[in-house]
Amino acid sequence: MSEIDSLKAQLKSLQDKALGLFAEAADLQALQDLRVNYLGKKGELTSVLKGVGKLPPEERPVIGQFVNATKGVLAEALEKAEQVLAAKASEARIEAERIDVTLAGRKCPQGALHPVQQGLNEMTAIFAQMGFEMAEGPEIEDEFHNFDALNIPQEHPARASHDTFFFNAEGEDEAMLLRTHTSPVQIRAMQACVDAGGEPPLAVVAAGRVYRCDYDVTHSPMFHQVEVFKVDKDVSLANLKGVLQHFLSAYFEKDVPIRLRPHYFPFTEPSAEVDIGCVFCNHKGCRICKGSGWIEVLGSGMIHPNVLKAVGIDSTVYSGFAFGLGVERLVMLKHGIPDLRLFFENDVRFLRRMGA
Ligand SMILES: [Zn+2]
Numbered sequence: 001m002s003e004i005d006s007l008k009a010q011l012k013s014l015q016d017k018a019l020g021l022f023a024e025a026a027d028l029q030a031l032q033d034l035r036v037n038y039l040g041k042k043g044e045l046t047s048v049l050k051g052v053g054k055l056p057p058e059e060r061p062v063i064g065q066f067v068n069a070t071k072g073v074l075a076e077a078l079e080k081a082e083q084v085l086a087a088k089a090s091e092a093r094i095e096a097e098r099i100d101v102t103l104a105g106r107k108c109p110q111g112a113l114h115p116v117q118q119g120l121n122e123m124t125a126i127f128a129q130m131g132f133e134m135a136e137g138p139e140i141e142d143e144f145h146n147f148d149a150l151n152i153p154q155e156h157p158a159r160a161s162h163d164t165f166f167f168n169a170e171g172e173d174e175a176m177l178l179r180t181h182t183s184p185v186q187i188r189a190m191q192a193c194v195d196a197g198g199e200p201p202l203a204v205v206a207a208g209r210v211y212r213c214d215y216d217v218t219h220s221p222m223f224h225q226v227e228v229f230k231v232d233k234d235v236s237l238a239n240l241k242g243v244l245q246h247f248l249s250a251y252f253e254k255d256v257p258i259r260l261r262p263h264y265f266p267f268t269e270p271s272a273e274v275d276i277g278c279v280f281c282n283h284k285g286c287r288i289c290k291g292s293g294w295i296e297v298l299g300s301g302m303i304h305p306n307v308l309k310a311v312g313i314d315s316t317v318y319s320g321f322a323f324g325l326g327v328e329r330l331v332m333l334k335h336g337i338p339d340l341r342l343f344f345e346n347d348v349r350f351l352r353r354m355g356a
Contacts, residue, residue, distance in 0.1 A: 003051075003054060003055055003059075004055060004059050004062065004063055007048065007051050007052070007055070007063055007066075008063070008066060010048050010051070011045075011048060011066060011067065011070050014038075014044055014045065014048060014070070015070050015073060015074065018034070018038050018044075018074055018077070019073075019074075019077050021034055022034060022074075022077050022078060022081045023081065025081055025085065027085060027089070028082065028085050028086065028089065031078065031081055031082055031085060034078070035078055038074055039071065039074060039075065039078075045067065045070065045071060045074075048067070049067060052064070052067075112355060114343075114351070115331055115335070115343065115351070115354040115355075116224055116327055116328060116331060116343050118331075118354075118355070119327050119328075119330060119331035119334070120207050120224055120226065120327050122251060123207070123226050123247075123251060123325075123327065123330070124205055124207050124226060126246075126247050126250045126251060127205040127226075127228055127247065128205065130203075130243065130246065130247075131203055132203045132204060132205040132228060132230075133203060133204050133205070134204075134205055134206070134207075135185050135188070135189045135204045135205070135206045136185065136206060136208065137179070137182070137184055137185035137188045137206060137208070138179070139178060139179055139208065139209055139210075139211070140167070140176055140177070140178060140179070141176070141177055141178070141179040141184050142174050142175075142176055142177075143174055143175055143177065144174070144187075145179075145184035145187045145188060146164075146177060146179050146180060146181075146183075146184050147159060148310070149184075149187040149307065149310040149311065150183050150184070150186075150187065150266065150267040150307055150310075151266045151267050151304045151306040151307050151310070152266045152267070156266060158265075158266045162180040162181075162212060163180070163212045163213040163214050164177050164178070164180050164212070164213070165177060165178040165211050165212075165213055165221075178210075178211035179210055179211065180210055180211065180212055181210050181225060181227070181324055182206050182207065182208055182210060182225040182226070182227035182324055183227055183267060183322070183324060185204070185206035185208075185227055186204070186206075186227060186229050186303075186307070186322060187307075187310070187311055189202060189204045189206070189229075190202065190231065190308075190311040190313060191311050191312075194311055194312045194313060199313070199318075200231040200232050200233075200313065200318050200320075201230070201231065201232035201233075202229070202230065202231045202232070202320075203229075203230045203232075204227075204228070204229055204230075205226065205227070205228050206226070206227045206228075207224065207225070207226045207227070207327070208224065208225065209222055209223070209224055210222070210223060210224070210225050217339055217340060217341070218329075218340050219340065220328070220340055220341065220343070220344060222344075223326060223327070223328050223340075224326070224327035224328060225324050225325065225326060225327060226324070226325050226327055227322070227323075227324045228243070228247075228322065228323055228324075229303065229320055229321065229322035229323075230243075230320055230321055230322075231303065231308070231313065231318050231319070231320030232318065232319075232320065233317060233318060233319075234319070235302075235318075235319045235320050235321055236302075236319070237260075237270070237302060237321070239321060240300060240301075240302070240321035240323070241258070241260060243321075244258055244260075244274055244298075244300065244323065245258055248274075248276055248297070251330065251334065252276070252279060252333075252334060256276045256277050256279065257276065257277035257283060258274060258275065258276050258277075259274070259275050259294065260272035260273075260274055260300070261273045261274075261275060261296075263299065263301075265299055265301055266304070267301075267303070267304050267307050267322070268300065268301025268302055268303060268304055268321075268322060269301065269302060269304045269305070270301055270302060271299070271300070271301035271302075272299075272300050272301055273296050273298070273299055273300075274296070274297055274298045274299070274300055274323070275294040275295060275296050275297065276294070276295055276297050277293060277294065277295075278292075278293050278294060278295050279295070279333055279334070280336070281293065295333065297325060297329065297330060297333070298323055298324065298325035298326070299323060299324060299325075300321065300322065300323030300324075301321065301322065301323070302319060302320065302321050302322075303319070303320040303321065303322050308320070328340055328343055331343075335354065
């Protein structure tokens, strides 16, 4: 066999072997290794080319063409094998990531509003519908807004009943305190109106935390109040009763009978405690209402002229009503919750039952 035929035979067998290996390559990495083995600078094709030097010069171009053709065949075969493997890999990936859409979904635990916040939102929404405007005030108050302006001067016995948390800031003229009710927002809202050169009508609802040094089944050192007041010309007790009747029926989602019972608050005159027909026995009399058929829900009254005076509103022209209610108390009555402390213990079983 001549030198050139021997080279040609070598190239042919190299090509056949390579094509076989390309077709069997398991993955793209194996194929890459084969490319280096055959077509790389130190690959098998290169080592065959070393034999070309021994050929007579006129035969070299012939074998050169042959080598190039082999190179072309191998390169093409590699490319095809690559495409096949890439398609296979992509199919395998899709198969692995397949989602069974017929499987039932996994339920994600979902957060919700605390029952007190839910109740607070429900209540303020009812007043907002009636046209009352939302207002806010600070939880750290001064004595003027929490007491003095509300007709509870220093040494007034009502101050003692508020069990106030005071801040003992030394060297300050006026003691600061945690507000004991949301009524200071009344003062702030009326002051803001007067300071801005405005005058009533004012119809405001304010909600928020209040603090008293007290703790038992029905008392917590922190609880929530909703404060509602209206000041205008000719505001009467009948307006107060109408607003209360509408609010309480809307909140309890049924027609609840109400009654106003004379009472005393320093900041209202006349003052009344408001009872609703017992929601547990439908007004017939049970253990919870102590057989009376009535349950006390909030305190109310006509704003005391001294309160209007304190903020610079002419009490001979304007009158108003005001009331404040305990959010926790109403939520307890609506949902039959026996112990106020349940709201603050964060027992998830209780919160879940309340839809939180
Ligand atoms: Zn009852």
